[in-house]
Amino acid sequence: MTDIVTFGETMLRLSPPRGDRLERAREFDVQAGGAESNVAVAASNLGCETTWLSKLPDSSLGRRVTSELESYGIDAAVAWDERPESRVGTYYLEYGGSPRGTNVVYDRADAAITTATAEELPTDAIADAEVFYTSGITPALSETAAETTKTLLHHAQANGTETAFDLNYRTKLWSPAEAAAGYRELFPYVDVLVAPISDVRTCLDLDGDAVEVANHLASTYDFDTVVVTRGDSGSLALHDGEVAEQGVFEADTFDAIGTGDAFVGGFLAQRVAGADLKDCLAYGAATASLKRTIGGDVALVTREEVERVVTDEGDAISR
């Protein structure tokens, strides 16, 4: 049986070597990356059976995405789009330190996923799973994608599968107001909300500290659990009026992309394993910290490594 099912877009990520600019790029490193498959991979590496639902063109580029994801041990349950004009979304990632900053250029309009309907996806997998996860990126992709997201969340809840949702606000996809409206369409079907505090402030117009925000969200939208992430300031989770907190584990950052997804993957894996909130946060934080040391979107870690971080063992050269 599958533990976790996720749904969302995975793109080809094209990045020039460090120190190079897109305007001059001579070569790109190629990887598959997307929030929901990132979450599935992280959870899979921690021992969950995971399935990722999506739609891709039936082409060498579409298979480029699934073959990489399957090498990570997740099940890629993809609706293959046979229209010749169907495309894979791509994104260009330019690394940069301060003050330049890392830059992401999307070229994802009209990707196959924007046409994905619930009918063409294997929704049985959702009904059988422990957790169904998607993020705020998916409904932002197209009206069809938003409709499908809602249908799948509803379908999950109706079948007793816990639903988890990360706001994952993307400026380049929609405005704060559009996002807020989109989120509110989905909140009735969400059990576990993961809310980056900056997204909450930008889109939902909530002030107050993380605890106040969590309480407000939980009471307003009746979530079972609310997780608020605060970047370097750590995370907290609220359930039944009880709050658990977790700091970040320091990391030598090699590639920050996917940190949040690694957190969610670690959190959900431990939740599926029946751990308490505090423990789920710790595994999320440890997975996120390890992710930062690894190139690419996904957290190529082992459960043993995550546990070593949680129990705070050293990082000397192991020989």
Next chain:
Amino acid sequence: MTDIVTFGETMLRLSPPRGDRLERAREFDVQAGGAESNVAVAASNLGCETTWLSKLPDSSLGRRVTSELESYGIDAAVAWDERPESRVGTYYLEYGGSPRGTNVVYDRADAAITTATAEELPTDAIADAEVFYTSGITPALSETAAETTKTLLHHAQANGTETAFDLNYRTKLWSPAEAAAGYRELFPYVDVLVAPISDVRTCLDLDGDAVEVANHLASTYDFDTVVVTRGDSGSLALHDGEVAEQGVFEADTFDAIGTGDAFVGGFLAQRVAGADLKDCLAYGAATASLKRTIGGDVALVTREEVERVVTDEGDAISR
């Protein structure tokens, strides 16, 4: 003064290392490539002043294209598209020897050029040039692009600039019937037609050998000059009932993409220089042959190298 102005789309060309398949690609070599800029670069390397007209997003990826082209010495006169959703066309190139064959996957739908109108392009450059060139790819990109192509060809002729047009049929862009209709819209404004014999057969439904085809085209559409290219079998040109012929110069092929464009660039450069038809064909063939030894879309050659091929000097190690 500019000698040659061209108009068309230039894409980012992404190619995995030789022997690798797109389905597994881990890295892409990045280059700018497009028929009309390829022609401009080849002619420029042979000594012409050339300007390439196009439309690109005002982004790092758009500037990626122009900065490379300007490094080749051509003038990139680009209408910058400021819409955030504007995109650069891309194409994926997978090298392959027999029996697999080289494969091209386009991802060019809705590129900025599909919205290019004559009004936003610097058409004065065309009026002042000796030759205006575009190819059958451009009108296939969108209705707007087809309209603009026609307007520019008309504008050139009206101002005494010779017009040159290569059929450049692309299966993945339109059907033979659509192409034929598209071509016929433009033929009245074309002085020099470059016609790959296979495109003629596929789209224009003409049989007969190259001379018959050239005569038929010249008489039907009243072209000043018709050049028929026949792959390994060489080329011929017809003007005023007179035929010139040219074989191919043998090459150790490293990268065949852009061979036809190199031919046209060499041909037009020599035409601008006032050479006779036979000489134009020879320079075209020599430029094309050298191109095949060089990676990328464009013919990075010198006039001296082309002349050495035309006069058939050896290729021993030069030291």
Next chain:
Amino acid sequence: MTDIVTFGETMLRLSPPRGDRLERAREFDVQAGGAESNVAVAASNLGCETTWLSKLPDSSLGRRVTSELESYGIDAAVAWDERPESRVGTYYLEYGGSPRGTNVVYDRADAAITTATAEELPTDAIADAEVFYTSGITPALSETAAETTKTLLHHAQANGTETAFDLNYRTKLWSPAEAAAGYRELFPYVDVLVAPISDVRTCLDLDGDAVEVANHLASTYDFDTVVVTRGDSGSLALHDGEVAEQGVFEADTFDAIGTGDAFVGGFLAQRVAGADLKDCLAYGAATASLKRTIGGDVALVTREEVERVVTDEGDAISR
């Protein structure tokens, strides 16, 4: 249900860039390669469900092998060896043209697979499959491996699964006499024998042409089908006294390693699909030919590409 199950060793293949020698190598390209997984991948790419059985250390290097193989769409059913001293076999591949020749240096002694017993492998998969395949490399690895090979072949036959075996003689693993003895232990459990003519001559001491060899083998050992491969001279298959023949499809060779395995994979895929002998040989030959154009051990092809070769369509640039 699984169509084809294979059993054997897969190694890490380390190869310096072309033109470089092992004695000076500064970098290695890394791939997973092994005869029986190569066969599984080729068959999988042609549409079969395939499972590969093996034993690997429970380590990052062991997972390096399975994650690559699973990215190719096959099921890696591996007995994980938890002994700290367990190792993955490696082989060093130095490309070289004539007169130097390509050279392979093995470092595979004491790899995990040498301790694999039938008990620790998921033999149910064999019983349920259409075809079980292994090659003469496996019994050469250790006495335990030889014993396990025999047990699995026997188990397959006993459960009505057709068995296929490729002699795959390796000078560096055993002597011709040892190989002959090893083969003869297994022949009673083999239905389909794939016999490279040079292996037959070296180890089994048979002269005569390919037809004579096939007949002799079939009558001596009572094989259902004998396939004799003859390198550039093509292949033939004998069944019930009837002979089918197939020439090779010409290829621009990029990497010859794995050609034979691609042939077997194509042959078996078509056999599972119920094709006649001639057709099986044709698919084998086409898969092998395509393999030669691709870097690495495995035939990263599509069924459509194989069929295009079988029906002999051209290999011009496809755009």
Next chain:
Amino acid sequence: MTDIVTFGETMLRLSPPRGDRLERAREFDVQAGGAESNVAVAASNLGCETTWLSKLPDSSLGRRVTSELESYGIDAAVAWDERPESRVGTYYLEYGGSPRGTNVVYDRADAAITTATAEELPTDAIADAEVFYTSGITPALSETAAETTKTLLHHAQANGTETAFDLNYRTKLWSPAEAAAGYRELFPYVDVLVAPISDVRTCLDLDGDAVEVANHLASTYDFDTVVVTRGDSGSLALHDGEVAEQGVFEADTFDAIGTGDAFVGGFLAQRVAGADLKDCLAYGAATASLKRTIGGDVALVTREEVERVVTDEGDAISR
């Protein structure tokens, strides 16, 4: 019209990968780099029309330099040296962190530029420009180069073009005493002096803090403006007895080479734009800071990025 004209040597910069030493280098990254073209590129990226004057061999290596520079959008106005023995200067750059330090090995003796005379350079461009810039490297290259530098500075002033000069002392080119003498030859023709404080101390034997140094230089040599740069301690500018100061913007340094040139380019671009001294320093500092995050000699930045640093916006991942 051109805003800024610069004159100086640009070399091929050859650098092994980080962590590698020149004594073992197996591969070099190749870039074009030189103080005066670096300044031109930075200013160009901030919106100026810039022209760089130099002399190079008429060879593939000479064109290697100009084609890269033209891809950066500057005009390369080069006197082509047709002597077969003419050479491009090269420099080898070995990256190294503390305590090893980055090391530069020059191989620039007898480069084409050492023979450049004012007569063979397009001096009209200078007369028409707003600013003419060169640095203390140029007169150190040869007697002829020193003479030409003086002639061009004089020519600029005589035609109402503001002259700017950076001491840019290079130990490997001349002694402090030689440099001091060389500088003093040129100071009468300099309006804006850029003076790294360490160069002032080493060559001009001035003590005191930056303000004292600036005042001393301004009064002694009658400069219109003196800019003193102090590495991590920021910069100050003196004009008409008024002092402006600017700290550095912190940067994650990827490649420190060219930081000073980026500062000058940003400073001059803003000066041409009519900004006040304080603003010029801020743009210089911001351009310099961004440069440090980018590989290669030149500041591949946009005006928008520089302004974001000046107004101190964050550097989170932009998506």
Next chain:
Amino acid sequence: MTDIVTFGETMLRLSPPRGDRLERAREFDVQAGGAESNVAVAASNLGCETTWLSKLPDSSLGRRVTSELESYGIDAAVAWDERPESRVGTYYLEYGGSPRGTNVVYDRADAAITTATAEELPTDAIADAEVFYTSGITPALSETAAETTKTLLHHAQANGTETAFDLNYRTKLWSPAEAAAGYRELFPYVDVLVAPISDVRTCLDLDGDAVEVANHLASTYDFDTVVVTRGDSGSLALHDGEVAEQGVFEADTFDAIGTGDAFVGGFLAQRVAGADLKDCLAYGAATASLKRTIGGDVALVTREEVERVVTDEGDAISR
């Protein structure tokens, strides 16, 4: 005459690019590395004549090791193992920052060196040398290697060659108890002991600070000199009751592997040069610090660079 002779295993070191994990590695950088050859190279770069003794297969991979080491200027005096099954040890190095840590995976079982006997090694070189060095890795490789280590240390002492030994405890080779027993077999033949404080604590069960440990070791085992290294806390040396101390020189670490060996190489080179203990420590620390800035196992430094660190000169860009 040779100054320093060392004896030990040198392996092929295979490392994926930074940020990549072994489980996904696509390419390996290849280098030769081993404690005792690392020491020899460091000492050689500081001006010593050094010879390294070992045993390797007589194959391209064996020569891969010696050709690299000889390029570093040391003499590789190798017993060539002609058994076809003879192998070179390999180790896989995965870089990782905190909290993941750098990881080393050994594949060194049954390497040629495990069969090396004193008889097949050129022991005359030892008798003629100033210093003979080996480390605790060597006796851990096999019983034969342990026996040979003892014989060579004894042989050195008997011929008036000073012996130096670094504990170099490796968890993956033997247990603390086994190591302690192994060390105690050799201590009678050791003059200079280099003892990482953590190895002392793990294996020899000694508490107390470094001075106490040094005194205890010196008095218990009658060493002439004891050097205790304490990672970031520096080192101290004890001789004749006198203690010298040395802090570490700060470094921007690029590759920490081989730091300890560089320390020993610098220490021994200076000892051979007749310097006092404090000076030996300083050269050791400086060599170690420089090593950290360089990729690979060995300290590719010059004596001049080491002296610049010892005398604490800056690390600005040198040009």
Next chain:
Amino acid sequence: MTDIVTFGETMLRLSPPRGDRLERAREFDVQAGGAESNVAVAASNLGCETTWLSKLPDSSLGRRVTSELESYGIDAAVAWDERPESRVGTYYLEYGGSPRGTNVVYDRADAAITTATAEELPTDAIADAEVFYTSGITPALSETAAETTKTLLHHAQANGTETAFDLNYRTKLWSPAEAAAGYRELFPYVDVLVAPISDVRTCLDLDGDAVEVANHLASTYDFDTVVVTRGDSGSLALHDGEVAEQGVFEADTFDAIGTGDAFVGGFLAQRVAGADLKDCLAYGAATASLKRTIGGDVALVTREEVERVVTDEGDAISR
């Protein structure tokens, strides 16, 4: 004792990837290459003790050359030039197939070797050797180099060391007339002349076939042995009126640079081994053929491989 001593310049060879042009090169592969060290390496690989004499700057770039050469097993006996302005010659190698051809751009003027005098070289090694070898490149470098070449050849002959000399005419270094005069200065001191037939025709103005040329040279200049090489047409040797001939061994050429030097190295190694003329030619031809399959200037071969070619064994994959 040394078998063969050679004298000449070795440069850094910088080559962009195949298919790339120098005008756009982004990276260079770096190798050490020079005719006389190439010969020494080839002979060394066939079992000779060889020493190469030269002069290089005492710098990281100078050591770059010697460390590579010493990794090939030859002894680099170099006069270290301590002048700061001393330089290593470089050459740029651009690969190209027909009709473009491979191109070499030299940047070797004023390299350290141009100042090498016999006094600063270890001439004792010459007196003790079997053979002293240099080529026509060396006297073309400078008057000093020409004088030193003559002195060393004379010194060799005077001490009973056989002298060998390859014309190795280089258009880019001197004119045919200058070369002829230079050669004639040296011929009195040459025992074995290696004469590429095209060099003979270009510089020495001799017609006739290879046998006639050999006879003419032998009788005119009183050489002990004359070897005439004819590219693809093979070679012949004349001694005492007796002629031996040898065809070329076919090769898949990967890198043709150094083919002639490999021939000479193989020829001389076998001559030192006391073989007859025919056998020397065969080893030369086999070494040359193998060289063509290997990247770089030098013949990284083994004696076993050369013998396999001489005895004409196949080149199938060896496993």
